[in-house]
């Protein structure tokens with residue numbers, strides 16, 4: 129009896145989830161129909177409920193969640209490892225190198241002031257790379273384990289959509305296979321944006337992928353683009369001894385950052401000896417054999433100059449990746465910058481085909497891709513999947529870190545909203561002073577009339593961990609007073625958020 133109830137529940141789930149394309153609607157449910165549907169389902173054993181193309185944070189999370197919801201699920205990935213850009217050549221290896229290089233920097237420059245004396249400190253680059261590679265391979269294998277545990281079928285190969293319910297796969301091991309699915313989710317992510325005159329060879333002119341695997345510390349590194357990748361990778365190699373110059377087309381670094389926080393952040397990076405050449409672009413590179421000569425000119429044109437480099441990192445943005453997917457042939461609409469157009473339910477212009485993650489509009493971030501994946505399959509299951517893009521946090525993992533959620537002061541001003549601002553410097557935070565790491569501030573922006581928090585910006589050690597208090601506050605529509613009246617442990621860096629919140633609606637105590 130218990131087993132029969134379970135089957136019925138499962139089929140009811142299928143009814144609810146498949147909607148008009150599948151088995152019927154939940155209103156039609158009768159026990160007999162359910163059993164009939166179960167037979168129909170078994171006879172179509174080869175067809176999947178969900179086929180995901182791409183095994184990055186968007187795709188693999190969507191696949192696991194789909195399987196957990198009772199869908200027969202297949203995920204197709206062509207790189208030979210799960211985890212996508214993020215795990216293989218993005219978030220994880222970059223954070224490994226940021227941590228290792230920070231330890232080196234601390235050992236060289238900070239330990240002595242804490243009374244820890246070392247002899248000479250040296251870099252063992254192969255060991256550093258080995259630790260990074262170990263983290264990556266452990267995590268990617270972990271996802272394969274999660275696929276097995278959740279019964280997701282993993283197909284290694286490059287997928288091409290040939291209809292709204294079929295994906296043709298060129299298998300990595302040779303041969304081909306056509307995989308059928310009632311619903312197809314495109315989760316093919318993004319790729320590096322190339323620049324004219326600066327051809328990437330991943331040896332001397334590298335993308336972030338090459339910059340994560342250099343075999344020597346370059347004497348001179350030129351970074352093109354002062355976005356997050358440029359500043360994180362510039363920090364890694366700067367700490368390990370490179371002279372780093374960042375050439376940025378715009379007049380500011382990380383344009384999405386709050387202006388006031390950005391200024392402090394730039395000053396901090398300059399103290400770390402990173403040089404900035406703002407309002408400039410690289411128009412060509414010449415390899416002289418003994419090094420690279422970059423031709424640089426003002427963004428708006430003008431006199432050219434030459435910059436020397438051993439390695440050039442191209443980090444001027446990423447573009448959605450849809451190459452070879454067959455989307456044009458099927459009539460899936462793409463916007464003018466190559467993103468797959470979707471509605472609020474992740475539906476593309478072709479029924480049965482969905483898209484999530486970096487390949488659709490919204491911030492190109494792993495946690496956003498994951499949340500897209502969960503929401504997309506929850507919607508397929510008839511549940512209320514939703515991602516609030518207004519509260520997706522952003523973290524720059526330099527030292528200090530910069531983390532933010534919600535609107536910048538410039539954005540609030542532009543919207544014409546009356547607002548209050550509260551700030552608190554880490555110089556006045558007891559934990560930051562006790563660990564001698566007190567650079568940075570917390571800045572909170574709240575609606576003047578309602579006190580609802582509109583944006584929170586933190587520059588400090590561990591800002592990326594602390595920001596989630598603000599994310600949760602904003603998700604629940606909290607006021608700055610709500611945060612200020614919430615008891616915070618002492619002594620913690622998080623107390624700076626409480627104090628900044630006090631300063632937003634009233635006055636801080638410790639500053």
Ligand SMILES: Cc1cc2nc3c(=O)[nH]c(=O)nc-3n(C[C@H](O)[C@H](O)[C@H](O)COP(=O)(O)OP(=O)(O)OC[C@H]3O[C@@H](n4cnc5c(N)ncnc54)[C@H](O)[C@@H]3O)c2cc1C
Nearest residue numbers: 182184185186206212213218219287317485486492493494
């Ligand atoms: C250096 C770097 C550092 C980053 N650091 C962070 C960070 O710290 N935090 C953060 O949130 N984000 C970070 N990002 C961004 C993050 O990596 C992306 O936002 C995230 O990976 C997007 O996930 P996705 O699943 O949409 O796409 P992806 O991770 O790009 O995955 C897509 C997958 O689809 C596969 N694929 C493509 N086409 C096909 C096909 N036809 N058939 C089969 N498979 C296919 C690809 O091989 C790929 O594995 C970083 C990016 C880079 C480059």
Ligand SMILES: NC(=O)c1ccc[n+]([C@@H]2O[C@H](COP(=O)([O-])OP(=O)(O)OC[C@H]3O[C@@H](n4cnc5c(N)ncnc54)[C@H](O)[C@@H]3O)[C@@H](O)[C@H]2O)c1
Nearest residue numbers: 353354355356357358376377378409443444445446492523
């Ligand atoms: N910690 C993180 O969350 C993290 C880390 C790395 C990457 N990412 C994501 O990866 C994506 C790509 O990162 P990114 O740093 O490459 O891109 P980005 O779009 O964040 O920054 C690119 C920068 O390059 C500049 N630029 C563009 N063309 C230029 C040119 N010709 N010359 C000089 N400068 C030029 C832009 O003005 C911009 O400041 C981003 O969406 C980012 O969110 C996130």
